[in-house]
Amino acid sequence: MKVSKTYPLKLNVNGEWKKAEVTPRETLLHVMRERLSHTEVKEGCGKGDCGACAVLLDGKPVNACLTLALQADGQRVVTLKGIGTPDKPHPLQESFIKKGAIQCGFCSAGMIVTAKGLLDKNPKPSREEIGKAISGNLCRCTGYKKIIEAIEEAALKLRRTKNDRR
Amino acid sequence: MEKSQYHAIGKTSIRKDGISKVTGHEIYTTDVVLPRMFHARVLRSSFPHATIKTIDTREAEKLGAVCITPRDVPNLRYAERIVTIPSKTFKDRQVLTHTPRHVGEAIAAVAAETEDLAEQALSLVRVEYERLPAVFDPFEAMKEGSPLLHRTILFGQDEIKVKNNIAASREIVEGDIEKGFKEAEIIFEETFETGRVYHAQMEPKSVVCQPEADGGITVWTTTQTIHNVRQLLGEIFNIPLSRVNVKKVALGGSFGSSIQMNSVVPIGVALALKARRPVKLVSSREEDMYDHCKYPSWIQLKLGAKRDGTLVAGHMKVIIDIGAHNTQAYPLLGCMAGWWVSLYRLPHLKFEGRAVYTNKVPACAMQGFGNPQVTFAVESMMDMLAERLEIDPIDLRLKNYVGLGETFWGQGPTVKSIIRSCGVEEMLRKGAELVGWKDKFKREKKEGVIRRGIGMARGFHTSGAGAPMAGEVIDYSGSIVKINEDGSVDFLTALMDLGGGTLDALAKIVAEELKVPLDKVGISPVDTRTTVYDVATHATRGIYCGGGALHKVTGQAKTKLLEFASRILQAPPHSLKMEVDEEAGQGMVYVDGVQGRRISVGEVAKTAQINNWGTIAAVDSLRQVSCPPCFMAYFIEVEVNTETGVIKPTKALAYADVGQVVNPDLARGQLFGGLYRGLGYALLEDTQYDEESGELTSGGWITDFKMLTANDLPEMDNIEVHFTDTYEPTGPFGAKGIGEAALNPVAAALANAVYNAIGVRFKKIPITPERVLEALKGMEKRND
Numbered sequence: 001m002k003v004s005k006t007y008p009l010k011l012n013v014n015g016e017w018k019k020a021e022v023t024p025r026e027t028l029l030h031v032m033r034e035r036l037s038h039t040e041v042k043e044g045c046g047k048g049d050c051g052a053c054a055v056l057l058d059g060k061p062v063n064a065c066l067t068l069a070l071q072a073d074g075q076r077v078v079t080l081k082g083i084g085t086p087d088k089p090h091p092l093q094e095s096f097i098k099k100g101a102i103q104c105g106f107c108s109a110g111m112i113v114t115a116k117g118l119l120d121k122n123p124k125p126s127r128e129e130i131g132k133a134i135s136g137n138l139c140r141c142t143g144y145k146k147i148i149e150a151i152e153e154a155a156l157k158l159r160r161t162k163n164d165r166r
Numbered sequence: 167m168e169k170s171q172y173h174a175i176g177k178t179s180i181r182k183d184g185i186s187k188v189t190g191h192e193i194y195t196t197d198v199v200l201p202r203m204f205h206a207r208v209l210r211s212s213f214p215h216a217t218i219k220t221i222d223t224r225e226a227e228k229l230g231a232v233c234i235t236p237r238d239v240p241n242l243r244y245a246e247r248i249v250t251i252p253s254k255t256f257k258d259r260q261v262l263t264h265t266p267r268h269v270g271e272a273i274a275a276v277a278a279e280t281e282d283l284a285e286q287a288l289s290l291v292r293v294e295y296e297r298l299p300a301v302f303d304p305f306e307a308m309k310e311g312s313p314l315l316h317r318t319i320l321f322g323q324d325e326i327k328v329k330n331n332i333a334a335s336r337e338i339v340e341g342d343i344e345k346g347f348k349e350a351e352i353i354f355e356e357t358f359e360t361g362r363v364y365h366a367q368m369e370p371k372s373v374v375c376q377p378e379a380d381g382g383i384t385v386w387t388t389t390q391t392i393h394n395v396r397q398l399l400g401e402i403f404n405i406p407l408s409r410v411n412v413k414k415v416a417l418g419g420s421f422g423s424s425i426q427m428n429s430v431v432p433i434g435v436a437l438a439l440k441a442r443r444p445v446k447l448v449s450s451r452e453e454d455m456y457d458h459c460k461y462p463s464w465i466q467l468k469l470g471a472k473r474d475g476t477l478v479a480g481h482m483k484v485i486i487d488i489g490a491h492n493t494q495a496y497p498l499l500g501c502m503a504g505w506w507v508s509l510y511r512l513p514h515l516k517f518e519g520r521a522v523y524t525n526k527v528p529a530c531a532m533q534g535f536g537n538p539q540v541t542f543a544v545e546s547m548m549d550m551l552a553e554r555l556e557i558d559p560i561d562l563r564l565k566n567y568v569g570l571g572e573t574f575w576g577q578g579p580t581v582k583s584i585i586r587s588c589g590v591e592e593m594l595r596k597g598a599e600l601v602g603w604k605d606k607f608k609r610e611k612k613e614g615v616i617r618r619g620i621g622m623a624r625g626f627h628t629s630g631a632g633a634p635m636a637g638e639v640i641d642y643s644g645s646i647v648k649i650n651e652d653g654s655v656d657f658l659t660a661l662m663d664l665g666g667g668t669l670d671a672l673a674k675i676v677a678e679e680l681k682v683p684l685d686k687v688g689i690s691p692v693d694t695r696t697t698v699y700d701v702a703t704h705a706t707r708g709i710y711c712g713g714g715a716l717h718k719v720t721g722q723a724k725t726k727l728l729e730f731a732s733r734i735l736q737a738p739p740h741s742l743k744m745e746v747d748e749e750a751g752q753g754m755v756y757v758d759g760v761q762g763r764r765i766s767v768g769e770v771a772k773t774a775q776i777n778n779w780g781t782i783a784a785v786d787s788l789r790q791v792s793c794p795p796c797f798m799a800y801f802i803e804v805e806v807n808t809e810t811g812v813i814k815p816t817k818a819l820a821y822a823d824v825g826q827v828v829n830p831d832l833a834r835g836q837l838f839g840g841l842y843r844g845l846g847y848a849l850l851e852d853t854q855y856d857e858e859s860g861e862l863t864s865g866g867w868i869t870d871f872k873m874l875t876a877n878d879l880p881e882m883d884n885i886e887v888h889f890t891d892t893y894e895p896t897g898p899f900g901a902k903g904i905g906e907a908a909l910n911p912v913a914a915a916l917a918n919a920v921y922n923a924i925g926v927r928f929k930k931i932p933i934t935p936e937r938v939l940e941a942l943k944g945m946e947k948r949n950d
């Protein structure tokens with residue numbers, strides 16, 4: 001029986017350091033879902049086609065299915081659960097509900113994570129920029145209109161909160 | 167009741183599963199994890215048609231894997247879809263097969279401690295195939311001497327022979343078409359072709375199965391109907407239904423793909439029963455693409471009309487390429503006839519439909535169940551007829567449409583009822599006004615590289631498959647409602663929410679009927695043990711049929727509530743009224759006109775408990791005796807680039823008649839989604855096969871299947887949706903369906919707009935850039 005050698009992996013997931021023993025060919029997606037129980041990271045295709053597994057890796061949205069777990073060693077991973085919680089949802093999460101940007105919800109994890117990556121970098125994106133940012137995230141239910149509206153609304157809210165703080 | 171008095175129906179609200187979906191707490195089948203769970207992998211045929219000579223699993227078993235082959239599963243044939251009555255059901259499926267009939271059909275399966283180990287075990291299973299000749303084209307398949315996919319199949323209990331790969335056929339006649347065409351002053355005929363679209367629901371089909379100590383099983387799976395999955399598993403594995411429990415979990419999209427019991431389900435169950443361990447089986451995206459697709463069609467349509475535009479006769483011939491298995495082709499053909507004859511009045515008509523086996527992925531229902539195909543053909547023809555008669559295409563439609571008081575048989579010849587609500591005239595007239603139809607729609611040759619055009623089409627879908635007579639289709643729902651001791655309410659229904667917000671609509675029906683605040687109505691997590699039968703969330707029946715049943719049951723609970731309240735308030739039940747008190751967070755019962763005689767729903771329930779009167783609850787089923795059409799119209803504007811062949815939809819207006827709108831926000835969402843998938847159907851989506859290997863040319867990649875993305879749609883401010891002011895008297899609070907109607911006319915509206923822009927009539931979808939360029943080249947040649 002073939003047993004692949006495993007290596008220690010350290011990841012900061014949503015602010016908490018986690019350890020796992022992983023094989024060299026394991027993807028970040030597999031480690032997140034199967035070893036660390038982060039089932040909010042969804043597998044839609046496993047080949048980088050759909051974006052359902054997007055996470056922020058050191059602040060940048062990546063497809064976890066195309067990232068080898070060991071490539072992410074020592075880095076910060078943020079998932080949907082790290083963006084907000086039911087008690088304290090992030091403005092993106094609030095807008096996604098309010099605007100009806102979710103239907104079946106399976107693409108939402110990747111979609112919101114990608115949007116967070118966009119807004120962190122570009123607080124005032126145009127619609128074209130939003131469209132481009134989520135062009136790797138497939139949604140079969142909504143027709144995207146409400147998703148774009150939700151991201152726009154969240155961006156506005158975030159800018160207002162930031163201005164209020166000043 | 168005045169609509170303005172509603173506190174929940176028609177009001178915008180936050181969907182109840184919203185917070186768990188946006189924060190990652192929703193559990194889908196793929197997220198279910200059980201102690202000691204095995205992971206499974208399926209061995210699938212590499213060939214489009216073969217017989218298996220030997221399967222050797224010994225090496226795989228040495229790794230500790232549990233393996234199953236066709237010998238290890240019950241030897242019976244069944245239909246994955248059990249909505250049609252048993253005597254009219256065709257059965258040709260097996261859990262695993264010795265005779266794979268398409269690439270990707272399951273032959274064997276393994277389960278092991280880890281996914282890695284399961285994959286290793288799978289690679290060690292040795293299969294010796296004997297290749298058989300395959301056929302990919304339905305017209306070839308029907309010829310004498312073509313390879314036969316199934317020698318025999320079961321029809322009900324009877325074994326019948328299959329001739330020329332024809333899986334099912336149907337002929338429906340009304341009036342006398344010979345006479346009809348004699349009366350006609352204009353007769354014309356066209357053939358239309360539609361694509362083999364992949365559903366591309368975001369969650370791949372999956373199952374988790376736990377064998378129980380009593381010999382039973384518990385199942386979590388991607389499905390639109392937990393009860394049908396339960397009944398079929400009970401039949402296949404010969405387990406009493408009381409020991410088969412199917413849990414309801416969130417479903418990551420479906421669009422019809424999980425309308426039948428998915429083929430992975432019995433495989434997972436067989437593995438779990440053999441392993442005596444829980445088993446999880448998740449399809450890869452590639453496996454999912456080799457599992458299902460939309461029914462592609464060839465529709466030959468002949469219409470006869472008078473010079474004033476009155477239709478007098480029609481003859482439709484349909485060929486459906488169903489792929490390797492008959493999931494539900496017989497009712498499909500009946501429905502296609504029904505969609506056709508319920509669009510426009512045809513005193514004389516004949517429908518002939520055939521469903522044909524080919525060595526391709528089995529087709530199943532996908533949003534519309536034959537309706538988008540038929541509507542594409544009919545609505546293209548209506549535009550062509552209007553042009554020949556030199557009249558406005560909207561006027562032609564208004565002259566002929568089937569409307570109020572007329573017979574509707576959308577769900578086929580055994581499901582007939584009378585139309586009692588109809589917003590067709592409103593949507594056509596107001597829609598035309600809103601888009602500026604009179605100014606924009608001109609039949610003239612356009613010039614330039616970019617040419618603009620406008621088109622429209624109309625259609626409908628049924629709300630369920632109910633009718634006064636029992637018919638060939640099972641359609642009813644049941645619910646349980648209980649009023650808790652604090653005035654909150656639980657309801658239990660097997661009806662699935664496929665993402666559209668059906669259960670939020672149902673919660674509103676309960677809140678409205680009992681006058682309790684919406685946030686006091688809870689949607690209970692359920693399974694087949696804790697619910698009564700519901701046929702499925704399909705046929706656009708969720709709100710009208712599922713909601714109708716729930717409305718009835720809530721009414722029964724209300725009767726009991728008022729009876730208890732009458733004891734407390736010392737006034738007869740019929741003198742009591744109810745209203746919502748949002749501040750108190752309670753429904754209130756009061757004696758009309760008498761001060762001080764007022765009590766909350768919670769106090770009634772609590773008093774009933776303290777006095778040992780019992781729980782205020784009800785359970786019952788309802789079959790709707792009608793399946794009202796939800797009408798739909800689209801107006802679409804396009805720009806066609808004559809150099810690249812790219813069609814850009816620039817503007818769209820959707821007008822829907824859904825009766826009373828229950829969830830305004832979510833209903834709009836259904837229309838946006840329907841438009842999106844309809845445009846994909848019209849412009850891009852198809853699955854093609856390499857006829858040497860029998861493989862999909864997309865290779866199981868979504869990227870190579872190609873779907874529209876956010877940037878391919880009209881600018882979002884250019885998408886408008888409207889609802890007619892209609893009320894369906896047989897629906898809960900006047901509501902009817904919406905889901906499938908939202909897609910049905912899109913392709914026709916788009917094709918009509920393209921014709922208006924460049925003068926090319928596309929009778930085949932998708933209208934890809936290549937096809938546009940080819941057609942333009944052909945036109946130039948003709949003009950030379």
